[in-house]
Amino acid sequence: MLRPALHAVAVAALLAVPAAADPLAPTHDSARAMGEAFVMALDADHSGTVEAGELSTFAEAAFVAIDADGSGAVTRAEMLGWDDGPRAEAAFVGREQGFDAAMGTVFDLFDRDMDGRLTRQEHAAGVVKAAAFADLDGDGVLTTREFRDGYVLEVAMRNAFHG
Numbered sequence: 266m267l268r269p270a271l272h273a274v275a276v277a278a279l280l281a282v283p284a285a286a287d288p289l290a291p292t293h294d295s296a297r298a299m300g301e302a303f304v305m306a307l308d309a310d311h312s313g314t315v316e317a318g319e320l321s322t323f324a325e326a327a328f329v330a331i332d333a334d335g336s337g338a339v340t341r342a343e344m345l346g347w348d349d350g351p352r353a354e355a356a357f358v359g360r361e362q363g364f365d366a367a368m369g370t371v372f373d374l375f376d377r378d379m380d381g382r383l384t385r386q387e388h389a390a391g392v393v394k395a396a397a398f399a400d401l402d403g404d405g406v407l408t409t410r411e412f413r414d415g416y417v418l419e420v421a422m423r424n425a426f427h428g
């Protein structure tokens with residue numbers, strides 16, 4: 266389920282960038298378009314916002330996708346190697362190193378017991394806490410703008426694209 270959805274996100278994000286006349290030029294717009302595409306992908310009921318249920322559905326699907334060997338825990342290598350994620354796009358614009366550093370930071374934030382593995386619970390809790398942090402007006406719902414400007418993975422991606 267997640268694989269084609271996120272692939273569509275990547276394609277949509279790339280297509281949404283007018284400056285993609287030169288696809289090798291990393292632009293702020295490309296990261297922004299990707300953030301908006303992610304909200305559209307998560308927004309299952311097409312309400313224009315991401316609610317808690319949509320976020321937990323995404324978190325579970327993402328965990329299964331990232332846990333490549335199905336061990337029930339995500340290692341740093343699996344996190345960095347998450348090829349359904351934005352890594353391919355970062356590579357596409359030559360920002361893999363920045364992307365790895367940013368994703369490593371997200372991994373460390375989520376790995377609360379610092380044992381080098383993200384359990385399903387740590388990952389789910391991290392997503393919920395990241396969403397709470399991004400929810401600027403505290404209404405429990407993430408708008409495109411809140412998600413784009415304040416969700417840790419989006420910010421990490423933006424940094425990766427700026428390098």
Ligand SMILES: [Ca+2]
Nearest residue numbers: 308312314316
């Ligand atoms: Ca929604």
Ligand SMILES: [Ca+2]
Nearest residue numbers: 376380382383
């Ligand atoms: Ca852990």
Ligand SMILES: [Ca+2]
Nearest residue numbers: 400404406407
């Ligand atoms: Ca909100």
